[in-house]
Amino acid sequence: MTAFDWVAQILGILAALLAAPLFLGWVNQCRAWLQNKSAPPLMLPYRGIRKLFHKDAVIASNASPLFRLAPYVVFGTMVTAAAIIPSIATRLPFTRAADAIALVGLFATARVFVSLAAMDVGTAFGTLGARREMMIGFLAEPALLMVIFVASLIGATTALPQISELLATQSLALYPSLAFTAVAFTMVLLAENARIPVDNPATHLELTMIHEALLLEYSARHLALMEWAAALKLFNYVCIGFALFIPWGLATSQAPFVLTLSLLLLGAKLVLAGAGIALIETVSAKLRVFRAPEFLATAFLFAVLGLLVRLLLGA
Amino acid sequence: MEALPFDLQILNALAALLLLLSFAMLSQRRIVTLVNLLAVQGALLCIATVLLAWRTGANHLYFSAGLTLALKVIFLPWLLHRLIRRLGVYWDTEPLLNTTGTMLIGVLVVVFSFGLAQPISALASTATRNAIGIAVAVVLIAFMTMITRRKAMSQVVGFLSMENGLFFGAMSATYGMPMIVELGVALDVLVAMLVLGVFFFQIREQFDSLDLSHLESLKEDQ
Numbered sequence: 346m347t348a349f350d351w352v353a354q355i356l357g358i359l360a361a362l363l364a365a366p367l368f369l370g371w372v373n374q375c376r377a378w379l380q381n382k383s384a385p386p387l388m389l390p391y392r393g394i395r396k397l398f399h400k401d402a403v404i405a406s407n408a409s410p411l412f413r414l415a416p417y418v419v420f421g422t423m424v425t426a427a428a429i430i431p432s433i434a435t436r437l438p439f440t441r442a443a444d445a446i447a448l449v450g451l452f453a454t455a456r457v458f459v460s461l462a463a464m465d466v467g468t469a470f471g472t473l474g475a476r477r478e479m480m481i482g483f484l485a486e487p488a489l490l491m492v493i494f495v496a497s498l499i500g501a502t503t504a505l506p507q508i509s510e511l512l513a514t515q516s517l518a519l520y521p522s523l524a525f526t527a528v529a530f531t532m533v534l535l536a537e538n539a540r541i542p543v544d545n546p547a548t549h550l551e552l553t554m555i556h557e558a559l560l561l562e563y564s565a566r567h568l569a570l571m572e573w574a575a576a577l578k579l580f581n582y583v584c585i586g587f588a589l590f591i592p593w594g595l596a597t598s599q600a601p602f603v604l605t606l607s608l609l610l611l612g613a614k615l616v617l618a619g620a621g622i623a624l625i626e627t628v629s630a631k632l633r634v635f636r637a638p639e640f641l642a643t644a645f646l647f648a649v650l651g652l653l654v655r656l657l658l659g660a
Numbered sequence: 661m662e663a664l665p666f667d668l669q670i671l672n673a674l675a676a677l678l679l680l681l682s683f684a685m686l687s688q689r690r691i692v693t694l695v696n697l698l699a700v701q702g703a704l705l706c707i708a709t710v711l712l713a714w715r716t717g718a719n720h721l722y723f724s725a726g727l728t729l730a731l732k733v734i735f736l737p738w739l740l741h742r743l744i745r746r747l748g749v750y751w752d753t754e755p756l757l758n759t760t761g762t763m764l765i766g767v768l769v770v771v772f773s774f775g776l777a778q779p780i781s782a783l784a785s786t787a788t789r790n791a792i793g794i795a796v797a798v799v800l801i802a803f804m805t806m807i808t809r810r811k812a813m814s815q816v817v818g819f820l821s822m823e824n825g826l827f828f829g830a831m832s833a834t835y836g837m838p839m840i841v842e843l844g845v846a847l848d849v850l851v852a853m854l855v856l857g858v859f860f861f862q863i864r865e866q867f868d869s870l871d872l873s874h875l876e877s878l879k880e881d882q
Contacts, residue, residue, distance in 0.1 A: 519669040521676030642760040646683065649767050654676045657774050658790045 353434035353596065353604055360608065361427035365580035366390035366573065368615055375623030390576060397569035405466045405562060415462035416563065416570035422455040423577040432584040433607045434596040435506040435513075444503040445493045448585075449486060452537070455574070456482045463559040474558025477634060481543060481555065484641035485533045491648030492526045492533065496589045498655050499523070505585070509592035521658070525651035527590045531625070532644035534586065536637065538579045541626040543637050553631070583618050587611070667715050668787055674708040675791040678828060679770070682801040685821055686766050686808075687759050692750060694817050695740045701824050702732030712788065712831060721836050727846055728827070736820060736853055740813075743857055749813055749870055756808045766801055773797040780833065788832040795829030798822075812863060812870040816856050823849055 370387045377384035386392075404413065428439040429448055443451070460475035493503070499520065500508030536543040539556035546556065560571050588595070594610035596603045632640055664672070681701045688694045706728045713721030744750065757765070777793035784792065799822050806818035823845070830837045837845070860870060867874040 518664070519666075519673050521673040524673075525676070525680065639760055642763060643687075646763050646767060650676075650680065650683065650770070653767075653770055653774065654679070654794075657793050658672045658675065 350434075350436050350438050354428065354437050354439055356604070356608070357431075357433050357437065358424060358428050360611070361432060361577060361580055361584070362424070364612075364615065365576040366394060368580050368583070368619055369576040371616065371619040372579075372622050375620045376626055379623055379627040390572070394569045394573055397564075397572070398566050400565040402565035402567060404564075404567075408466050408562075411458075412462050412465045412562070413567070415458045415465075416567040416574070418458045419455045420570045420574045420577075422451045422458075423574045423581065426451045426581045427577060427584075429505065430581055430584045431506040431509050431588050431595055433611055434604060435510040436597070437506055440504055440506050445497065445505045445508075446490070446503055448505065449489055449493065452489075452578070453482070453486065455578070459559050459571075463562070466562045468562060470558045470561055474555055474561075477555045478559060481536055481637060481641070484638055485536045485644070488529055488641060488645040488648050489533050489537075491645065491652055492530045492589070495522050495526045495648065495651045495655055498652070505588055509588040509595055510597050512589070513592035513595055514597060520655075522651040522655035523590060525647045525654065527586070529644045529647035529651065530586055530589070532640065532647070534579075534582045535622075535625065536641055536644070538575070538582060540622065542629045542632050542640055545631050553634070555634075583615065583622075584611075586618070587614055667711055671708060671711055671715075671788055672791070674704055674711070675788075675794045675828070675832070677704055678708075678798055678824075679794050679801075682798045682805075682821065682825070683763065683766055685817070686762055686801055686805050690750065691744060691811070691813050691817070692741070694814055695737050695744070698740075698817050698820055698824075699733050699737040701821060702728055702737075705824055705828055706733060708828070709831060709836075712835065715787070716835055718835050720839050721831075723839070724827075724836055724842050727842070731846055731850065732820070732824065736849075739853060739857065740817070743860060744813065747813075747860060747864060747870065749811065756810070762804070762808055766804060769800045769804060770797045773800050784833050786832060786835055791832035792829060795825050795832055798825030798828060801825075810871050810873055812856075812860055812872050815872065816853070820849065820853070 367387065367390070370385070370390045373389070374384040374387055425443075426448055428437070429443050429451075431437060431440070456478060460478050463471035463475040463478075465471075496508050497503045499522070500511045502508060532542075535541065539546050544555040545553065556575065560568060563571055591614065594607050594614070596607040678701060681697055681704065685694055685697050685701075688697060706725050709721050709725035709728060713719065713725060773796035774793040777796045781789045781792050802818050802822035802825055805821065806815045809815050809818065827845075836842065863872075863875075864870055
């Protein structure tokens with residue numbers, strides 16, 4: 346590990362922290378354009394976060410310390426996840442700490458804390474949202490693990506940077522298994538980040554919302570951290586997708602020029618991915634909550650098919 | 661990493677897509693989409709056959725690719741669409757199992773057929789021998805499609821999809837069946853389809869629906 350690797354690592358985390366709200370703003374903007382609405386400004390998520398940091402926090406009188414602690418834990422896990430995921434460079438000092446399976450665990454930790462905090466105050470909506478969040482989570486997690494297993498089989502390691510380095514540097518090959526898991530991963534991404542087929546991020550209608558219901562009791566800096574963590578989560582998922590399915594352009598060598606180039610490429614990929622997510626959200630209708638298991642079972646099926654195809658065809 | 665030739669990679673990808681289409685057919689409820697999926701499956705089969713013919717230089721495979729294109733991509737889907745229009749059956753309700761359950765059983769079927777095909781693949785000497793397992797899986801899933809449906813129309817689509825799987829299996833195990841067998845099978849399918857088309861009208865006339873559960877009781881009086 347050289348000083349340069351640490352520079353790449355810190356740059357990666359900073360890029361994630363700064364670009365996450367911007368990416369969310371971009372997705373919202375694309376979605377508004379596609380739906381023929383006048384788009385919200387790109388910087389709106391930043392302004393929201395800044396505004397919330399300047400407010401005084403209001404906390405329910407019967408809230409336990411867990412309620413105050415949860416935003417910091419959730420934000421912390423998301424930043425840690427951003428440190429592990431190879432978003433711009435593959436030689437990251439932090440990745441020795443955790444592999445891809447531990448990454449799934451990190452996301453699970455965040456989910457548990459969000460749900461516990463939502464149940465903590467004891468309002469009906471929080472409990473409802475927490476239960477739904479856990480339901481989505483327990484269905485999405487196996488699918489995500491399967492996706493990671495397929496990539497691990499191909500890369501013969503569970504470390505995310507090594508997998509994407511291998512995929513980026515080897516000669517071009519068709520991987521039907523990776524194509525299947527890419528579909529599965531996209532579905533998991535939509536479900537986990539409360540995007541449209543499963544949850545509508547723009548809704549405040551109590552009976553259908555999941556993500557918003559979890560945050561109802563939060564205000565000011567806690568809410569800001571939660572919103573920022575949600576944006577980071579989306580960013581992290583998209584970066585996992587890049588690392589597994591379009592790893593070209595990641596900096597695998599140590600040169601400032603390569604690092605700059607990969608940073609620019611990441612930006613280009615994010616622009617395309619944001620437009621893609623907005624497109625999926627526009628063309629699909631929100632599912633009833635009881636149809637969500639079907640949606641996620643399909644994702645699981647795709648991932649398992651990828652695994653089987655990999656095992657049988659070696660492709 | 662192993663470096664497969666590119667055409668073999670495409671063949672593998674096509675095999676994987678065939679498997680995916682089988683699952684799409686298993687989960688699909690709309691009969692019109694089901695027929696379209698069948699046509700796509702036929703088209704993939706046709707592409708795979710042409711690719712294999714080009715790779716192995718077996719000229720009779722070009723012929724069977726043409727047969728596949730004419731029969732399974734163009735004629736049979738057209739016939740089925742026409743039947744659907746004339747019978748006015750656009751929906752296939754009442755599956756015997758829910759979608760998620762069917763899909764999960766489908767995954768088990770795939771695992772089973774991969775295990776089943778392992779010894780056959782070990783014996784075969786073709787470059788595509790790995791795809792035999794997929795062909796067996798396609799056949800068995802098409803079989804499941806037939807089992808889990810009640811309406812005659814979707815059972816017929818399942819039957820045709822099963823034939824696709826058999827064809828793909830023969831192709832990947834021995835580079836296609838002898839021409840005479842292939843022609844025989846194609847004719848069989850064609851005639852079966854035409855007979856079934858007539859049969860549909862008879863069933864509907866008798867029972868006012870295409871639900872095959874009506875055929876289960878032996879006597880008319882209940």
